[in-house]
Amino acid sequence: MEIEDIRVNYVFKNKTDLKHTLAKIAIKKHFQYRIQKSCLEAFWAKCIDENCGWYVRARSSKVSDYFRVIKYYKHHTCSLNHRNFENRQASAKVISSYFKEKFRDPGSTYRPRQIIRDMRDEHGVGVTYNNAWRAKTLAADGVRGSNEESYGLLPSYLYMLQLANPGTITRVCKDEENRFKYMFIAFGASLDGWKQSCVKDGNNQIFPVAFGIGDSENDNAWIWFFTRLKEAIGD
Numbered sequence: 001m002e003i004e005d006i007r008v009n010y011v012f013k014n015k016t017d018l019k020h021t022l023a024k025i026a027i028k029k030h031f032q033y034r035i036q037k038s039c040l041e042a043f044w045a046k047c048i049d050e051n052c053g054w055y056v057r058a059r060s061s062k063v064s065d066y067f068r069v070i071k072y073y074k075h076h077t078c079s080l081n082h083r084n085f086e087n088r089q090a091s092a093k094v095i096s097s098y099f100k101e102k103f104r105d106p107g108s109t110y111r112p113r114q115i116i117r118d119m120r121d122e123h124g125v126g127v128t129y130n131n132a133w134r135a136k137t138l139a140a141d142g143v144r145g146s147n148e149e150s151y152g153l154l155p156s157y158l159y160m161l162q163l164a165n166p167g168t169i170t171r172v173c174k175d176e177e178n179r180f181k182y183m184f185i186a187f188g189a190s191l192d193g194w195k196q197s198c199v200k201d202g203n204n205q206i207f208p209v210a211f212g213i214g215d216s217e218n219d220n221a222w223i224w225f226f227t228r229l230k231e232a233i234g235d
């Protein structure tokens with residue numbers, strides 16, 4: 001949830017959550033802070049200007065990760081000189097939280113250059129290319145899961161596919177290091193259709209018998225695919 005500002009007695013589920021919220025407030029209000037103390041039980045931060053009154057103190061109990069704000073002076077007495085375009089609170093992780101939704105579509109082409117532009121235009125904050133690139137990776141992983149996680153889900157997905165579509169044949173080929181290489185799927189309904197009328201459906205249109213995924217159109221990938229196809233439909 002976006003909050004406008006913190007208050008005394010606000011409780012955060014852990015220190016990371018508290019820091020993340022503070023960073024977003026700092027970006028929104030164009031100030032920066034310095035962390036004075038950060039340990040298991042306490043978190044203190046004050047404005048980057050030594051003479052400014054803004055500060056926050058939060059404490060955790062020994063029995064949980066929760067952090068509660070115990071003191072907060074919200075007014076800045078610093079000059080705008082310290083309110084730089086570059087904001088130390090704009091870490092890649094914080095930046096990524098602004099753009100998560102842009103990565104829900106796997107075909108998203110949202111690029112680091114656009115992150116830099118949007119952070120400047122929408123939040124008035126300068127971001128380096130490196131930080132924008134890291135933010136993009138974090139945002140995409142956060143929404144879609146990492147590539148490793150997604151490949152890890154493949155066997156259970158294929159298993160469910162076969163349960164839901166009787167007669168379906170699926171195969172996965174992995175390399176010596178257990179990494180994904182090729183995949184083959186032939187739906188049970190398609191195989192039945194093939195046996196009855198080759199590749200024409202009831203409407204006299206061609207339908208796909210099988211799907212293959214390979215690294216590129218090379219001999220090895222094609223041989224693997226046609227071998228699986230032959231197993232599925234025979235000679």
Ligand SMILES: [Zn+2]
Binds near residue numbers: 049052054076077
């Ligand atoms: Zn200040």
